[in-house]
Amino acid sequence: MPSARFYHEREQLALGLDEVIRGCLSADRVPVVNGAAEDVFGEYAIGTFPERHEMRFFLGDLSAFTPRLVNALRGLAADQFPKWSVVPQFDTHVFTITAKAVVFRDRVVRGAVDDRTPAYVEWLAAAREYDAKRYGPIREQLQYLRPRLSDALRAAGGAGLAVAGAFDFYVPHFWGGNPVVWLVVGPALAETGVEVEAGSVLRTSALTASGFVFPEYTRRFGAYTDEPPAGRLVTIEFGRSDQGRLTLKGSDGRLVGPIVVSRIMTQKELGSETT
Incomplete structure (x- = not known):
């Protein structure tokens, strides 16, 4: 001992x-x-x-x-x-x-x-390459979503949810590029939590009323704000066979949805929107 x-x-x-x-x-x-x-x-x-x-x-x-x-x-x-x-x-x-x-x-x-220390330079270069592959797509998606989050939060209301955006990949270098949808969840529903029947929740972040995502890239995506968040940003990976229709349910078992994703942006389209 x-x-x-x-x-x-x-x-x-x-x-x-x-x-x-x-x-x-x-x-x-x-x-x-x-x-x-x-x-x-x-x-x-x-x-x-x-x-x-x-x-x-x-x-x-x-x-x-x-x-x-x-x-x-x-x-x-x-x-x-x-x-x-x-x-x-x-x-x-x-x-x-x-x-x-x-x-x-x-x-x-x-x-x-x-x-200029060679060992440090090599380590940092390898970490930067990994960082670009691992987090680059997430950064691009958040850059596109950020100015749209306040409107999505208002559309979600207190107990609802709204689609902020959907993309044909999340981290293609790691998981093969399955599509994802980013949902803004109102505070009442966020408190009870949501589950997806077909697909998997990849991350959940706190949202302020102004649409600030907190925190963005740390391993722990829980809310660290001093006050209860105005909502949550939930990222859900789903299969292409689902054709953009997702059924969610709250922790109380109540069904929410189905959620229909009308547009799934490609990586090329996203790049043209964020440059």
């Missing part, structure tokens, strides 16, 4: 990480969501065995992975936690920081990291 010292060090390291990451985000002008660093870099996942002494954390914004952050975390490990490994993670891309070195994949950097 881990010792009391292990748990004490883990808590102190978590506090140190919070302070270092907040400082670097501020210095590099990376926004901290709603004033809470946790909403930016997710929940801590900590090694459970004392011999590992590893703490891994998630950063949802790739622009946060600067040399400043790497060097600051290296200093934290060297000065206060020499037995620990810190593992920053952007989705599936990770690197390891210890008191003696930074390891990007299998490349070891023993000195300070700057924006």
